[in-house]
Amino acid sequence: AQSVTQLGSHVSVSEGALVLLRCNYSSSVPPYLFWYVQYPNQGLQLLLKYTSAATLVKGINGFEAEFKKSETSFHLTKPSAHMSDAAEYFCAVSENPQGAQKLVFGQGTRLTINP
């Protein structure tokens, strides 16, 4: 069964600094990987996805993530943090069985941006 581990339940960076949110996955088959962002009292918004194409994936709001099979990682980065990036971030994995692909989420990382 697939699983996701997000290292660090809370990450705090200064405005303008590099954002790095860590995600490691476990999957018995080539995975499909996603990053979602959740703002307070809102739903989940897809930031980016990896589906076995390019290993470096660019998403919305300046975020990108790199799939590294050897490290079973899919870390999320942004070169320069903005105050509006403060939110909860979830990494998720999905296998591709016959049928709808349920998402298995990590525990989430709360990102705080300091002025």
Add this chain to the structure above:
Amino acid sequence: AAGVIQSPRHLIKEKRETATLKCYPIPRHDTVYWYQQGPGQDPQFLISFYEKMQSDKGSIPDRFSAQQFSDYHSELNMSSLELGDSALYFCASSPLGPSGSYEQYFGPGTRLTVT
């Protein structure tokens, strides 16, 4: 662009009561997923439907049932509510069948409070 619609947005019920949550997927999306997010937790997959048939089942209590209708909207029925059922319930939809797309679009959620 049209998004996933969930109703109601907030629901307060007492123990042992029943609740019905509704989800209207994005037009032309034929797959619907339900997730439960407890306070401070990651979303947990409950159940999914493709073309009105149940396609996968997760950690959904026997007290809960769900279905997808001919217009693709879905309803999650919850009976004998318990305090532990208090959570944010998300519906997500995806297009092109269970193996045609890997993106799930989430609704804003229904916040259920059981007192």
